[in-house]
Amino acid sequence: MKKLLSVLLVALLIVSFAACGNKDDQTAGNKYGLLEEGVLKVAMEAEYPPMEFKDENGNLTGFDVDMMKAIGEKLGVEIQYVEMEWAGIFMGLTAGNYDAVCSGVSITQARIDEKQMQFSDAYMNNGQYIVVSEGTTNINQPADLAGLKVGVQFQTTADIAAQKYLSDGIQFELISYDSVQQAFLALEGGQVDVVVADATVAIAYVNENNDKFDISNAKLTNEPMAIAVEYGNDELTEALNNALAELAADGTLADLSVKYVDTDLTQDIDMNLVSVE
Amino acid sequence: MNQQQFMAYVEGTMITLQLTFISVILGFILAFFVAVMRMSKNKILKSISWVYVWVIRGTPMFLQILIAYFAVPIIYRNMTGQVLSNWSAFGAGVGALSLNTAAYTSEVIRSGIESIDKGQWEAAQALGMTKAQAMLKVIAPQTLKRLIPPFSNELTTIMKDTSLISTIGITELVKTSKGFAASGAIRFYFFCGAVYLVMTTLTTVFFDKVEKIAGKYE
Known part of the structure; x- marks a missing residue:
């Protein structure tokens, strides 16, 4: 019994180490630091209307979905949506399952400090x-x-x-x-x-x-939304920021906000982070 | 793992065990009645139990949990205009798990009873026993022993399936681990697996022993 247990434990350890494997070298060389050339894989939790959800026909839709599509056009890459459950969605960045998380992600001081991910410029006011x-x-x-x-x-x-x-x-x-x-x-x-x-x-x-x-009247926090990418992927962050700036300038973001939230929340984004954590 | 995380695991494990044992005990009691209904000569009772087993075994437990917790109070509210007060996740979860395990266990009990040779019924009655006496003194003791392995199996299944209850807001073992692992600490998944393995192994070993002891009297 003891022997069996130790064999099992060793097996578990090996699996854990394999799962922690390093994948830094794989992405080197791809344009914008993408995992796969020409494809931007973006994770979202599609039960979050109006940011990302399924319409009555089961098609993925929402502010983030349309915004990523527009970003893809600006960057000349194909957008591939990966549907994920929320808890654990950031883990997929570390695991290298996708390039970015665009799922109504709040910028908070704790997330910045943890250095698990880094953020694009904020695209929407939120609290x-x-x-x-x-x-x-x-x-x-x-x-x-x-x-x-x-x-x-x-x-x-x-x-x-x-x-x-x-x-x-x-x-x-x-x-x-x-x-x-x-x-x-x-x-x-x-x-x-x-x-x-x-x-x-x-x-x-x-x-x-x-x-x-x-x-209720009170806004408890101030935590604008941004796209999260793996910590250290400056190339992708910069590309996203450039695309977002263009989409803000040509009015695309404002239009999408009015379309999905009835009001334009993309102007004068308050970057004075107030989070409770 | 720090002390706070350890305590969270202790709490998560307790909740998993509570969900498991309360559901299995309630489920077993209910299963007994369902099995008796299923074997009765009354057509209505027979049909009710048949439909019950058919629906529960033919639909996913995950869906049953969602219906028990989310749909029931909304249906109640739409019908009566009143809020169904104190409809707790724990209660709805235990309810869904009990109803689920009862359907499976009732079939186990039924097949256990039916597996006893008909000759034994006849012999007991030939000796002048009533039906109830034959059931209690001859059939049930033999059935119980045969029930042990499938019951042990069902218990470990329910123990693992309690993790589905996390979707309605109960922080049991898996959800505790999901929370800690959310920022990339995947070791918590494996720790969680280890806790389950300990619990399921202890259950299996325990029922193996019980089966051996019960076997002495056959």
């Missing part, structure tokens, strides 16, 4: 809002969450902020779901009292269901 049932008032700051059931999406900045509020001593029940859609479903079913989510998602959701839900 966290609290979505409540129609008629609920008085929820304007974190302390007002006390005694409530709070829904968030697992491993998002909303989840991280809520954990922080808990450790600060605000007493509430935190329930984290795999997707923000599930958190909203739970709000509809009454399993949670409020949902904390990104501005864009919260606004779009409340606009679609304005008879049922409201958005």
Whole structure:
């Protein structure tokens, strides 16, 4: 039995090391530092309307989807979308599964400090809002969450902020779901009292269901959205920044924002990061 | 792994074990009734249990969990206009797992009882036993021993399937590991696997022993 166990453990270790393998040399030489010549593989969690989601026909759509398509045209590369679950999406950058994550990613100080990924220039204003049932008032700051059931999406900045509020001593029940859609479903079913989510998602959701839900006044954080690439891939970051600047200048980003969020959130992006973590 | 992470694992493991054992015990009780209904001569009871087993075994457990947690309260709200208060993820999760395991276990119980030779029923009745006596004194003891291996199997299956409950907001072992691994520390996946292996191995070894002990009396 002992022998068997040690064999198993050794096997596990070998697998772990293999999984940690270095792949730095593979990308050298490809234009824009891409994993595959001429193909920009971008990961997104396609349950995040209006940023990325499936339309009624099952086609991938949303702000990020259209923006990446436009970036691909600017750079002359093919965009390949990789659908991923949110928790672990950044791991795929380190693992070399794709070149970038464009999935409503917030820039936060912690993500910058961790040096797992680096960010393009911000393309959209964003922060966290609290979505409540129609008629609920008085929820304007974190302390007002006390005694409530709070829904968030697992491993998002909303989840991280809520954990922080808990450790600060605000007493509430935190329930984290795999997707923000599930958190909203739970709000509809009454399993949670409020949902904390990104501005864009919260606004779009409340606009679609304005008879049922409201958005609170307080913006809890300021964390603009950007495209994440593997830490150290300056070539790709620069290429993305150039494309984003062109798309901002020719009005493409503004048009997309109006199309998907009803309002232009791409102007005067507030880069004064306020995150709770 | 730091102390905070260790404590998170202890908590995650406890939740996985709670989900497993509560569901399996409730599921076993329910399974018994379903099996009895299935073997009864009453056509209505028979049909109900048949439909139940057919639906549960024919659809993914993941879907059953989503329906139990998300769809049920919304349907309730649409029908009554009231919020279904305190519909917890743990409760819905245990409910879905119990209903699921009951469907499988009821078939195990049924086939266990039916595998006992008909001659034994006849012999017991020839000796003047009533049906209930024959069941309790002759059939059930033999059936129980035959149930041990498939039951052990079902228990380990449910233990692993509790990970599906994480989608409705329960932070059990897999979700704990997913959280820690999210920033690239993949060692947590392997640690998680090791914890499951310890639990499933202990379960299997335990039931092997129980089977041997039960076998002495055959």
